[in-house]
Amino acid sequence: MIPTERMAAVDANAAALGVPRKQLMESSGNAVAREVRAVAGPGAEVALLCGRGNNGGDAFVAARFLSAYDVTVSLLGRPESIRSDIARENWDALGAAEVPTETVADSAALSLGEPDVIVDAMLGTGVTGALREPERTAARLANESDATVVAVDVPSGVDADTGEPTGGETDAAPRVEADRVVTFHDEKPGLGALDAAVTVADIGIPPAAERYTGPGDLLALGRDPESHKGENGEVLVVGGGPYTGAPSLSARAALRAGADLVRVACPETVAREVQGYSADLIVRGLPGDRFVPAHVDRVSELAAGNDVVVLGPGLGDDEGAREFVREFLAGYEGRAVVDADALRAVPDVDTDAELICTPHRGELVGMGGETASDPDERAGLVRSFADEIGHTLLVKGAVDVVSDGDAVRLNRTGDPGMTVGGTGDVLAGAVGALAAALDPFRAAAVGAYVNGRAGDAAASESGNGLVATDLPDRLPEAMRDE
Numbered sequence: 001m002i003p004t005e006r007m008a009a010v011d012a013n014a015a016a017l018g019v020p021r022k023q024l025m026e027s028s029g030n031a032v033a034r035e036v037r038a039v040a041g042p043g044a045e046v047a048l049l050c051g052r053g054n055n056g057g058d059a060f061v062a063a064r065f066l067s068a069y070d071v072t073v074s075l076l077g078r079p080e081s082i083r084s085d086i087a088r089e090n091w092d093a094l095g096a097a098e099v100p101t102e103t104v105a106d107s108a109a110l111s112l113g114e115p116d117v118i119v120d121a122m123l124g125t126g127v128t129g130a131l132r133e134p135e136r137t138a139a140r141l142a143n144e145s146d147a148t149v150v151a152v153d154v155p156s157g158v159d160a161d162t163g164e165p166t167g168g169e170t171d172a173a174p175r176v177e178a179d180r181v182v183t184f185h186d187e188k189p190g191l192g193a194l195d196a197a198v199t200v201a202d203i204g205i206p207p208a209a210e211r212y213t214g215p216g217d218l219l220a221l222g223r224d225p226e227s228h229k230g231e232n233g234e235v236l237v238v239g240g241g242p243y244t245g246a247p248s249l250s251a252r253a254a255l256r257a258g259a260d261l262v263r264v265a266c267p268e269t270v271a272r273e274v275q276g277y278s279a280d281l282i283v284r285g286l287p288g289d290r291f292v293p294a295h296v297d298r299v300s301e302l303a304a305g306n307d308v309v310v311l312g313p314g315l316g317d318d319e320g321a322r323e324f325v326r327e328f329l330a331g332y333e334g335r336a337v338v339d340a341d342a343l344r345a346v347p348d349v350d351t352d353a354e355l356i357c358t359p360h361r362g363e364l365v366g367m368g369g370e371t372a373s374d375p376d377e378r379a380g381l382v383r384s385f386a387d388e389i390g391h392t393l394l395v396k397g398a399v400d401v402v403s404d405g406d407a408v409r410l411n412r413t414g415d416p417g418m419t420v421g422g423t424g425d426v427l428a429g430a431v432g433a434l435a436a437a438l439d440p441f442r443a444a445a446v447g448a449y450v451n452g453r454a455g456d457a458a459a460s461e462s463g464n465g466l467v468a469t470d471l472p473d474r475l476p477e478a479m480r481d482e
């Protein structure tokens with residue numbers, strides 16, 4: 001089962017893996033033709049109703065595979081209005097293949113005749129709102145016809161995620177009532193509820209497009225261009241004590257990963273140094289040179305005004321800091337990224353917080369988790385441990401494993417040069433900023449992907465001389481969709 005949004009991401013990941021969308025369209029069209037052959041023998045009359053999007057494009061391809069049939073391709077709209085290059089190229093290819101085509105500008109010109117099969121390729125997952133004309137009339141005619149109606153991907157006017165009409169239940173707008181649906185790659189959540197036989201066609205999307213993060217995962221980042229300061233996330237980094245570099249790196253990474261405001265709560269002994277690292281940070285010094293339980297109230301107060309807390313960078317592993325972490329988490333109900341020395345406390349604390357834990361394999365074992373050398377086995381172990389602790393895990397390694405206890409995603413961006421100290425602090429900060437906008441699983445997966453990409457870019461310049469401070473300023477480029 002794959003929701004529409006995830007399907008778009010997987011599709012883009014497939015393209016990055018060398019299987020471009022036009023190739024997928026070829027496989028989709030081939031699958032549609034196969035379905036037509038299953039319902040009618042050679043010579044049968046087939047009317048293909050095609051929209052201007054890629055759903056229509058699938059049917060242009062299908063028509064080429066149906067040379068043994070009496071095929072008519074009807075394009076609803078003008079050829080100039082075909083929306084994508086790949087659909088247009090397949091439209092143009094019909095002429096050379098001598099497939100009869102017609103264009104239907106308005107509903108008055110629509111007449112279906114008496115075909116044996118109608119292929120509904122008007123609208124797929126790109127539909128918005130109720131069917132407009134001429135699709136609306138075409139849907140009504142298809143529903144009234146005696147032909148077997150084969151829908152491409154999803155019946156036109158049906159929401160693939162819910163199975164509901166796109167115009168809403170109360171709207172009188174018709175949707176296509178298909179007899180059969182050929183959907184691509186995986187079952188769609190809304191199709192089960194329909195009174196139609198659903199075939200899932202494998203269109204050659206490599207399993208790696210789903211298993212690993214890729215540029216498609218960045219589609220989740222679509223930002224509202226109208227947003228104001230603060231709307232894209234406020235992050236509080238809680239760390240420092242024995243180390244000053246770690247909280248600074250996390251904070252800088254959070255800013256570069258898109259947070260609008262980043263505050264750092266740290267012992268006053270290191271506050272000046274953290275502030276010196278970047279004038280863009282708001283630094284709150286706490287009494288003393290280490291975190292202690294007496295800081296919990298103040299930090300909780302600060303945390304309440306932020307979307308996400310990044311807890312742990314540079315904290316150190318003394319008993320006072322450990323107790324601080326336990327007490328803070330016990331009373332915190334928001335979202336937090338937990339890293340480094342704060343990780344050990346997580347399995348023992350009863351908290352209502354929503355946590356994203358970012359251990360490397362050693363820290364995972366320190367938390368009570370297990371690891372394995374076989375990647376599949378390791379992924380399974382991470383998933384069950386995430387389920388056990390009730391939080392999202394991002395286990396760092398040559399291949400990172402992300403799981404919320406249910407879904408699992410692997411990330412293979414990143415360079416061996418990133419084993420240098422501090423890159424984990426950058427990752428925690430980036431995930432913190434992302435978690436202000438995305439759910440924990442996606443924030444962790446996208447964070448791992450972009451942090452690794454920033455590392456790859458830095459390594460291409462510096463090789464094993466890469467240092468963690470090379471990374472934060474490379475995040476914006478790494479977050480750009482290719």
Ligand SMILES: NC(=O)C1=CN([C@@H]2O[C@H](COP(=O)(O)OP(=O)(O)OC[C@H]3O[C@@H](n4cnc5c(N)ncnc54)[C@H](O)[C@@H]3O)[C@@H](O)[C@H]2O)[C@H](O)CC1
Nearest residue numbers: 011024025053054055123124125126127128130131132153
């Ligand atoms: N995901 C994949 O891997 C593949 C999907 N394929 C097929 O592509 C469609 C989705 O294509 P897309 O171009 O995004 O959208 P549509 O074809 O559904 O058309 C959108 C287009 O239609 C117009 N429109 C939108 N709403 C309405 C409306 N209510 N009434 C009339 N017209 C409307 C508008 O112009 C939109 O831009 C997917 O379903 C698959 O069939 C690939 O071919 C293979 C890979």
Ligand SMILES: [K+]
Nearest residue numbers: 120123154156
């Ligand atoms: K359709």
